[in-house]
Amino acid sequence: MxxxxxxxxxxxxxFALFSSVVLGVITKRTxxxxxxxxxxxxxxxxxxxxxxxxxxxxxxx
Amino acid sequence: MPxxxxxxxxxxxxxxxxxxxxxxxxxxxxxxxxxxxxPGRGALVLASVLSMFLLGLMMRGAMFQPQTGDILTxxxxxxxxxxxLASGLxxxxxxxxxxxxxxxxxxxxxxxTKFLVAAGLLNILGMVDAYEIAIGKKD
Numbered sequence: 278m279x280x281x282x283x284x285x286x287x288x289x290x291x292f293a294l295f296s297s298v299v300l301g302v303i304t305k306r307t308x309x310x311x312x313x314x315x316x317x318x319x320x321x322x323x324x325x326x327x328x329x330x331x332x333x334x335x336x337x338x
Numbered sequence: 339m340p341x342x343x344x345x346x347x348x349x350x351x352x353x354x355x356x357x358x359x360x361x362x363x364x365x366x367x368x369x370x371x372x373x374x375x376x377p378g379r380g381a382l383v384l385a386s387v388l389s390m391f392l393l394g395l396m397m398r399g400a401m402f403q404p405q406t407g408d409i410l411t412x413x414x415x416x417x418x419x420x421x422x423l424a425s426g427l428x429x430x431x432x433x434x435x436x437x438x439x440x441x442x443x444x445x446x447x448x449x450x451t452k453f454l455v456a457a458g459l460l461n462i463l464g465m466v467d468a469y470e471i472a473i474g475k476k477d
Contacts, residue, residue, distance in 0.1 A: 281396035281446075288449040291393060292456065295386040299460040302379045303467035306477070 286326070293322030356472040363465040365426040367457075370468030383464040390457035391428045399450025400441040401433070418451075424458030424465075 283291070301315020363370030367387035371380030402418030405411055422429050441451070470476040 278395055280398060281393065283393075283397065283446060283449065285445060285449075288397075288446075288453075292390075292449075292453065295390045296456070296460065298382055298386045299463055302382050303463050 286330075289326050290323065293319055293326065297322060354472055356469050359468050359472045360465050363468045364424065364461070367426060367428070367461045368464060370465060370472070374468060374471050376471070383460070387425065387457045387461045387464070388428065390453050390460065391425055394450045394453030394457060395432065395437065397446050397450030397453065398439050398442070399447060399452070399454045400439045401429075401437070401454065402451075418455050421455035421458040424462050425454070426461065429458070 297315045297319035300318045301311045305311045305314050359370040359373050362373055366384070368380035368382070368384035371377065371383060401422050402415050404419040405415035439447075439450075441447070467476070
């Protein structure tokens with residue numbers, strides 16, 4: 278099994294992507310609603326990721 | 339005088355036994371959806387859980403062993419073990435093939451450990467959804 282080195286950002290975005298796909302699949306009633314919900318979850322994940330990243334960057338001084 | 343027409347009673351949703359659906363969903367991520375003739379959703383759950391699990395292995399994440407002690411230790415280690423175990427056959431195969439990564443310092447290992455647990459937790463979400471479809475609560 279090859280070893281993989283990911284940055285914090287890459288690992289977090291991949292986590293957000295797969296989580297959003299499953300959250301989209303298990304919720305809502307129609308495929309278009311599922312797609313929209315999955316995209317919205319992914320956008321929220323990335324927004325939280327960038328926001329918390331900046332918060333830690335600024336808080337670190 | 340004729341009686342007023344009564345409303346037809348709501349037909350119950352057709353249900354089926356959920357045991358094989360939840361069982362297969364645990365063993366093979368997304369398997370419950372395939373049994374329920376929803377291959378698209380099954381394939382998406384399978385691809386997500388499998389990708390997350392393989393990424394966790396490639397990042398050399400550690401598998402949790404259940405430990406008890408204070409409440410925090412119990413929650414982390416027993417919860418982590420349940421999360422790992424929820425990946426079903428992926429977890430069993432990994433253990434049977436001798437994967438034994440010690441818990442090491444470093445953000446990549448740490449992400450790997452979390453990816454392994456999160457893969458199982460996503461599979462639990464898929465199992466619960468398949469269960470709800472099987473009992474007729476969802477379509």
